[in-house]
Amino acid sequence: MRFAAPFVLAAFTAIAATPASAQFAKAEDAVKYRQSALFVMAQHFGRIGAMANGKVPYDAKVALENAQVVDEMARLPWAGFVPGTEKVGNTRAKPEIWTEQVKFREHNEKLLAETPRLVAAAKTNNLDNLKSAFQSTAATCKSCHDSFRNQ
Amino acid sequence: MRFAAPFVLAAFTAIAATPASAQFAKAEDAVKYRQSALFVMAQHFGRIGAMANGKVPYDAKVALENAQVVDEMARLPWAGFVPGTEKVGNTRAKPEIWTEQVKFREHNEKLLAETPRLVAAAKTNNLDNLKSAFQSTAATCKSCHDSFRNQ
Numbered sequence: 001m002r003f004a005a006p007f008v009l010a011a012f013t014a015i016a017a018t019p020a021s022a023q024f025a026k027a028e029d030a031v032k033y034r035q036s037a038l039f040v041m042a043q044h045f046g047r048i049g050a051m052a053n054g055k056v057p058y059d060a061k062v063a064l065e066n067a068q069v070v071d072e073m074a075r076l077p078w079a080g081f082v083p084g085t086e087k088v089g090n091t092r093a094k095p096e097i098w099t100e101q102v103k104f105r106e107h108n109e110k111l112l113a114e115t116p117r118l119v120a121a122a123k124t125n126n127l128d129n130l131k132s133a134f135q136s137t138a139a140t141c142k143s144c145h146d147s148f149r150n151q
Numbered sequence: 152m153r154f155a156a157p158f159v160l161a162a163f164t165a166i167a168a169t170p171a172s173a174q175f176a177k178a179e180d181a182v183k184y185r186q187s188a189l190f191v192m193a194q195h196f197g198r199i200g201a202m203a204n205g206k207v208p209y210d211a212k213v214a215l216e217n218a219q220v221v222d223e224m225a226r227l228p229w230a231g232f233v234p235g236t237e238k239v240g241n242t243r244a245k246p247e248i249w250t251e252q253v254k255f256r257e258h259n260e261k262l263l264a265e266t267p268r269l270v271a272a273a274k275t276n277n278l279d280n281l282k283s284a285f286q287s288t289a290a291t292c293k294s295c296h297d298s299f300r301n302q
Binding site for chain 1: 174175180183184186187188190191194198220223227
């Protein structure tokens with residue numbers, strides 16, 4: 001047990017030094033933040049999906065506006081996945097987010113690689129390009145949800 | 152009563168043609184959207200406030216990152232104030248948002264004029280400039296809350 005106290009201190013220091021945890025006044029705020037950012041992103045992404053799936057008429061300007069918001073929002077939610085918040089509030093976050101952090105971060109980074117492509121596709125003013133980029137981005141969302149979100 | 156049906160039809164057409172209402176699958180989503188966007192914005196704005204008020208050390212890079220997110224988020228919430236959503240869900244939105252739309256929009260636009268100044272101030276790498284821009288932006292938030300948000 002003689003390593004217990006230093007270990008706890010080191011762990012605390014590591015957490016305190018992590019910007020993500022330092023950013024939120026309380027754990028509930030971190031959960032609300034990530035859920036809020038994901039919800040806003042999903043709303044805008046859904047509007048592109050409605051065009052890609054022919055449910056609403058294609059409007060290149062609106063598609064681009066939404067793609068740009070998706071791209072901006074895609075950077076945000078991850079800071080809210082603070083260690084220790086997996087059981088806070090009403091959340092579908094799986095514990096694997098924290099036990100498989102490398103894999104989780106790979107998914108985050110894959111999305112961050114996808115959303116600029118979605119913007120670029122929207123800028124071509126070509127519905128087929130938009131459809132293709134939408135489907136690719138949607139597959140990235142789904143892949144992460146399948147691994148890290150309870151249904 | 153002979154004008155009732157055309158009036159209802161005209162009102163329905165007006166709502167259906169409004170992009171804001173067309174953007175959301177249901178009223179609850181509009182409320183959740185605006186609350187989510189405002190919450191994300193407030194989290195980032197609060198981090199600038201913590202620096203401006205000396206609660207955390209000034210970090211020019213972090214200040215700028217947060218100011219840029221505030222500026223991006225500031226464009227979003229207003230689309231969620233769809234007419235008819237003032238009593239949906241758990242909301243502090245006052246009916247005046249819809250009965251005094253011109254004034255409400257003036258407040259929205261004032262914020263949209265403030266947040267680029269907040270970014271510009273953050274880019275000067277000068278804490279006094281950041282403080283000044285933070286206070287000015289915070290006053291804009293408060294002014295709108297005083298008129299349009301229940302306490």
